Amino acid sequence: MSEAISRQIDRSQMTVSDEVAIQINEMNKWYGNFHVLRDINLTVNKGERIVIAGPSGSGKSTLIRCINRLEEHQAGTIVVDGTERTSDLKNIDKVRSEVGMVFQHFNLFPHLTILENCTLAPIWVRKTPRREAEETAMHYLTKVKIPEQAHKYPGQLSGGQQQRVAIARSLCMRPRIMLFDEPTSALDPEMIKEVLDTMIELAEEGMTMICVTHEMGFAQAVANRVIFMDQGQIVEQNTPHEFFNNPQSDRTKLFLSQILGH
Amino acid sequence: MSETAYVRTEMIGQKPPPAGQSGPVLWMRKNLFSGWFSTVLTLAGVFAVLAIIYWALPWFLHGVWNAKSLGECRQIVAATWGENASGACWAVIRERWNQFLFGFYPSDQYWRPTLTFCLMIAAVLPVLFFDNRKVSQWVIGTMALVGALVFYGLSTPAEIAIQIIAIFYVIFVLAAVAPRRLLWVTALFPAAGFWLLWGGSLWTPVSVLVGLGLVIFTLSAVSARSGLLWAGVVAFALFVCLFLNPFRLAESLTSMLAYLVTFGQWRISPSFSIWIGGTDITGWLPLHGFLSSVLQSLAPLSLPHVDSDRFGGFLLAEVIGVTAIVVALPLGIILALGRKSDMPLVKMLCVGFIEFVRGVPLITMLFTASLLLQYFLPPQTQFDLILRVIILVTLFSAAYIAEVVRGGLAALPRGQYEAADALGLDYWQAQRFIIMPQALKISIPGIVSSFIGLFKDTTLVAFVGLMDPLKGVTQIVRADINWKGIYWEPYIFVGAIFFIFCFGMSRYSMYLERRLKRDHR
Numbered sequence: 001m002s003e004a005i006s007r008q009i010d011r012s013q014m015t016v017s018d019e020v021a022i023q024i025n026e027m028n029k030w031y032g033n034f035h036v037l038r039d040i041n042l043t044v045n046k047g048e049r050i051v052i053a054g055p056s057g058s059g060k061s062t063l064i065r066c067i068n069r070l071e072e073h074q075a076g077t078i079v080v081d082g083t084e085r086t087s088d089l090k091n092i093d094k095v096r097s098e099v100g101m102v103f104q105h106f107n108l109f110p111h112l113t114i115l116e117n118c119t120l121a122p123i124w125v126r127k128t129p130r131r132e133a134e135e136t137a138m139h140y141l142t143k144v145k146i147p148e149q150a151h152k153y154p155g156q157l158s159g160g161q162q163q164r165v166a167i168a169r170s171l172c173m174r175p176r177i178m179l180f181d182e183p184t185s186a187l188d189p190e191m192i193k194e195v196l197d198t199m200i201e202l203a204e205e206g207m208t209m210i211c212v213t214h215e216m217g218f219a220q221a222v223a224n225r226v227i228f229m230d231q232g233q234i235v236e237q238n239t240p241h242e243f244f245n246n247p248q249s250d251r252t253k254l255f256l257s258q259i260l261g262h
Numbered sequence: 263m264s265e266t267a268y269v270r271t272e273m274i275g276q277k278p279p280p281a282g283q284s285g286p287v288l289w290m291r292k293n294l295f296s297g298w299f300s301t302v303l304t305l306a307g308v309f310a311v312l313a314i315i316y317w318a319l320p321w322f323l324h325g326v327w328n329a330k331s332l333g334e335c336r337q338i339v340a341a342t343w344g345e346n347a348s349g350a351c352w353a354v355i356r357e358r359w360n361q362f363l364f365g366f367y368p369s370d371q372y373w374r375p376t377l378t379f380c381l382m383i384a385a386v387l388p389v390l391f392f393d394n395r396k397v398s399q400w401v402i403g404t405m406a407l408v409g410a411l412v413f414y415g416l417s418t419p420a421e422i423a424i425q426i427i428a429i430f431y432v433i434f435v436l437a438a439v440a441p442r443r444l445l446w447v448t449a450l451f452p453a454a455g456f457w458l459l460w461g462g463s464l465w466t467p468v469s470v471l472v473g474l475g476l477v478i479f480t481l482s483a484v485s486a487r488s489g490l491l492w493a494g495v496v497a498f499a500l501f502v503c504l505f506l507n508p509f510r511l512a513e514s515l516t517s518m519l520a521y522l523v524t525f526g527q528w529r530i531s532p533s534f535s536i537w538i539g540g541t542d543i544t545g546w547l548p549l550h551g552f553l554s555s556v557l558q559s560l561a562p563l564s565l566p567h568v569d570s571d572r573f574g575g576f577l578l579a580e581v582i583g584v585t586a587i588v589v590a591l592p593l594g595i596i597l598a599l600g601r602k603s604d605m606p607l608v609k610m611l612c613v614g615f616i617e618f619v620r621g622v623p624l625i626t627m628l629f630t631a632s633l634l635l636q637y638f639l640p641p642q643t644q645f646d647l648i649l650r651v652i653i654l655v656t657l658f659s660a661a662y663i664a665e666v667v668r669g670g671l672a673a674l675p676r677g678q679y680e681a682a683d684a685l686g687l688d689y690w691q692a693q694r695f696i697i698m699p700q701a702l703k704i705s706i707p708g709i710v711s712s713f714i715g716l717f718k719d720t721t722l723v724a725f726v727g728l729m730d731p732l733k734g735v736t737q738i739v740r741a742d743i744n745w746k747g748i749y750w751e752p753y754i755f756v757g758a759i760f761f762i763f764c765f766g767m768s769r770y771s772m773y774l775e776r777r778l779k780r781d782h783r
Contacts, residue, residue: 070680097686107681111699111780120695121685153780173685 007197009221013206016224019046020079021177021208022067027076029066036062037073038232046176049209051219051240054229055255060212063229064179067210068101081176097125100170104182106162108154114141114165115150118172126173133172140168144198160191164198171202178202180211216260220244228252324349327356331744354748355755358739362756365574365729371461371566373418375577377426378458380409382584384433385451388444390770393777395441402437406430459573459581461565465557570648574729576759581648583717586656590716591709593656594663595702599693601668612664619661625725627654632726651723659716666712670705671697703778710771714764731756 022044029037037059044050052060065071067078069085069092078085083095109117118137122128128136141147144164146157154162163183170178180199184192196218203209203222213219219226219240226243228236228251236243236252244260247253294304324343329335335351343349355362364375383405387398409430413423436443453467477497485493558564573581600612619627631650674697682692702709724733736752739745 068684070683093686093688096684099684101681101684103677103681103684105675105677107675107677109678109681109696109700111703111778112695121687124691124695125686155780169685 007200009200010204013204014047014049014222014224015206016048017046020044021046021048021081022210023077023079024067025077025079027066027073027078029062029071029073029075036232037066040076040234042227042234044177044208044210046208047206048225049203049207049223050211050225050227051223052210052212052227052229053214053216053219053255054235058229059232060229061181064101064181064210064212068096068099068179070101093125097121097173098176100167100173100175100178102163102166102170102178102180102183104185106154106159106166106186108162108166108169110154113151113153114146114157117154117165118169121169122172136174137168137172140171141165143171143201144168145194158191159187160194163187163191163195167195167198167202177208177210180209180213182212182214184213184215214259216244228255230255321348321350325352326350327352329353330357332746332748333744350751350754351748352751354739354745354751358735358745358752359755361735361739362575362731362752362759364577365735366572367568367574367577368566368572371568372416373413373422373426374458374461374565374568376409376412376416377429378455379580380405380430381447381451381454381458382580384437384444385448388441389448390774395437398441398444399434399437402430402434406434457565459568459577460570461567463558464563464565465555465561469557570646573648575731575735578648578723578728579717579720579731582652582655582720582723585652586659586716586720587713589656590659590663590712593660594709595667595698597660597664598667598671601664602671616661616664619658620665624655624658624719624722627658628722628726630654647726647728651726651728655716655720659712662712662715663709666705666708667701669708670701670703673704674700703775706771706775706778710767714767717763717767718760731759 020043022042024040024042027037027040028035040063052063054060062071066073066085067080072087073085080095081098083091085092085095108114109120112120115134115137118141119130119133122133122136123130126133138147138150141150144167146161146164146168149157149161149165154165157165167178167183183199184195187195192215196215199209199211199218200222211218211223223240225237226240227234228243228247228249230251236247236249238246238248243252244256247256295301320343324339324347326335326338326349329338329351330353332351332354335349335353339347339349339351360369360372364372367375384398384402387401388395391397406427410423410427413426418426433444433447436447450471453471457464457467481493481497484496597612597616600608601616603609603612628651631654632647678696678700679692682696687696721730721732724730729735729738732753736756739752740748
C-alpha cells in the first residue's frame with residue numbers, strides 16, 4: 001500500500017494551530033429508522049490532516065458529507081469556521097463555498113470545459129471578474145500539472161486527470177478546509193499515485209484536510225491523526241504511528257489485518 | 263525454449279485490415295441478403311416500392327396545372343394521355359394556394375403575414391444556431407433575395423415593398439456585422455408580429471414594450487440593490503397597479519358586494535365583467551392606454567385591422583404552433599422543476615396540473631376554449647378565440663414538455679447536484695449552469711417530438727370552427743362547385759407542407775444533438 005508514496009515529504013509547513021476549524025458535538029444522524037451516525041464528537045484544528053478509515057457502511061462518507069451539509073444531521077451540532085450548520089439557507093451556501101469537497105466519482109460538469117468547470121463557482125458565487133477567475137484557475141491547473149488540458153472537456157481526460165481537475169476546481173474557491181471522499185477509489189492503480197501526489201502537495205502547504213480513504217500509505221505519510229469508524233461511531237483515533245503499530249480495539253486490529261494482511 | 267516464459271522484444275505496429283472487409287457487394291450481402299428470410303423481405307420491399315411508383319408516378323406526371331375546374335382537368339388528361347389515363351389536378355392548388363396559406367386574410371394585405379414569417383425566421387435563427395452565426399447570415403441573405411421575389415409575386419404596393427426590402431437589408435447587415443445583435447430582432451419580434459398580423463395602431467405594441475421594459479428595468483434595479491425578496495414585492499405591486507388596476511378592481515368588487523347585499527344572490531356584476539373581459543387583454547394597463555392614444559394622436563401610424571376570424575390555413579397553424587412552442591418550453595421547464603420541488607404546495611400544484619392536462623384530450627380543451635369559457639366569462643367579453651386556443655394548446659403542450667424534461671432531470675447523476683451544491687452554487691445557479699444544460703440536452707428528442715406533435719395538432723382547431731389548413735380550408739375548397747370531388751391533391755399539398763416543417767424540426771434536433779455532444783464517449 002505504501003509504495004504509492006515514494007518521495008520525501010516536506011513537513012515544514014505542516015503545522016497544527018490551536019485554532020479550531022471544525023467542531024462536532026454529540027452529532028447523530030438517521031436515514032429513516034437506521035441510525036447511521038451515533039454520538040460523533042470530533043474537533044479538527046486548523047492545519048490538521050485527518051484520515052478516516054473503516055469498513056464500508058461505517059458512516060465515514062456520511063460524516064464528511066454532514067460537514068458540508070450535503071446530508072442533514074438530526075441531533076447535535078457541527079460548527080465549521082465559527083458558523084453552525086443549520087437549515088438556514090444563506091448560511092449553507094456561505095459555508096459550502098468555504099469548504100472544498102472532492103468526490104469519489106469526480107463529479108466534473110461534462111458539458112463545460114476544464115477551465116469553465118474551474119471558473120464557474122468563483123464567477124457566480126464569489127463574483128470574481130472572469131479574467132481574474134481564469135488566472136486563478138490556470139494557476140491551480142498548473143499546480144495539479146494539467147494546464148494544457150484547460151480547453152478540453154472532462155470526457156477527454158483520464159480518471160486521474162479528472163480527479164486532479166476536481167481538486168483544482170475546489171481550490172479555485174480558495175477553501176480553508178478540504179474534504180476528500182474516497183478520492184482514489186474509482187481510479188486505476190496507475191492513476192492513484194498522481195492524485196495522491198497532488199493531495200500531499202496540498203498537505204505540505206498547510207491545508208486543513210479530512211480524507212476518507214483506504215490508502216494507508218497516504219495516512220502514514222501525511223496524516224497527523226487517523227480515525228477508525230465502525231457502525232456509525234468513532235471506535236479509535238490516534239497518531240498514524242500508534243494506530244498502525246499499536247492498535248487498541250479488536251475491531252481495529254481485525255480491520256488492519258484485513259487490509260494490510262497480504 | 264520454454265513454453266511458460268516469454269518476453270516480447272519488439273512491439274507490433276498498426277496494420278491495415280485484411281482485404282474484402284468493406285465494399286458495396288459485401289455491404290449488400292451483410293444487410294440485404296444475409297439469409298433466406300431477409301432475402302425474401304428485401305425482394306418484397308423492392309416489389310412494393312416499384313408497385314407504388316408504377317401506380318402513382320403516371321398520376322403525378324400527368325398532372326394538370328392550368329384548368330378552371332376539376333372537369334376541365336379530367337378533359338385535359340383524357341385528351342392528352344388517353345381515355346383511361348389518370349392524372350393529378352394541381353390546378354386547384356394553383357388557384358387556391360392563397361387560401362391554403364392565408365385563409366380569408368385580405369388579399370391586398372398578404373405581404374403582412376409573409377413579412378411576419380420572414381421576420382420570424384430572422385428572429386429564431388440566432389437562437390437556434392446560437393454557436394454558428396454564419397448560418398443566420400446565409401439564411402437571412404437568401405431570405406432577403408427570395409423574399410423580394412415573393413413580394414413581387416404577391417403584387418405588394420411598391421412603396422411597401424421598398425420598405426420591406428430595406429428592413430431585410432438592415433437585418434442582413436446586422437447579421438453580417440454584429441450577429442449577436444440579431445437577438446434584438448428576436449426580442450422585438452413578438453410585438454412586431456402581433457402588430458403586422460392583426461394591424462391597428464403601431465403604438466399599441468410599442469407602449470406595451472415600453473411598459474415591459476420599465477417593469478424589467480425596475481425589477482433588475484431593485485433586485486441588484488435590495489435582493490430578490492424586494493424585487494418580488496415590487497413585481498407584485500407593479501402587477502397589481504398595471505394589470506389589475508386597483509381602482510377598477512375596488513369599484514368592481516363594491517358593485518359585486520352591492521349585488522350580493524341587495525339581491526341576496528352571488529352573480530357577477532356588469533362592471534366586474536367589463537373589468538375581467540376588457541375589450542382586449544392589453545387594455546388592462548391604464549398607462550398603456552394613455553400612452554398609446556397620445557402617441558397615436560401625435561403620429562398616426564397604423565395598419566388596417568384584420569379580424570381573427572379571417573385567419574386560416576398555414577398562417578393559423580403557424581401562429582398557434584409557433585407561439586405555443588415558444589411559450590410551452592419555459593413553462594414546461596418550470597413545471598418539471600416544480601414537480602421535483604421540496605415545497606409541498608408547489609409540488610402538489612404542478613403534479614395536479616400536469617396530470618389533469620395529460621388526462622384530458624386536447625379536443626376537450628379546445629371545446630373548453632371555444633364554448634365553456636364563454637359561459638364562465640361575462641357576456642361583454644370578447645376574448646379572442648385564437649388567443650384562447652393558443653393559451654390552451656400552450657398549457658396542453660407544457661404538461662407534456664414538463665414530463666419530458668423531468669425524464670432528462672432524472673437521467674442526471676446525483677453527483678452533479680452534489681458537486682454544484684458543494685461549490686456553493688444556489689438553486690437557480692445550479693439549475694441554470696449545471697442541471698438544465700445537461701437535462702435539456704438529454705431531452706432534446708422528446709421535446710422536439712412534443713413540438714412536432716403540437717404543430718400537427720394545430721389542425722384540431724378545425725373542431726372549434728377555425729380554418730385549419732387540413733380540414734377547414736380543404737372543406738371550403740371542396741365545397742366549390744368547380745372543385746367538387748377533388749380529393750388527393752389538396753391533402754397531398756397540405757401534407758407536403760406539414761412534412762417540410764416537421765422534417766425540418768426533426769433534422770434540427772439531430773443537428774443540435776450532434777452539436778452539443780460533449781461527453782466523448
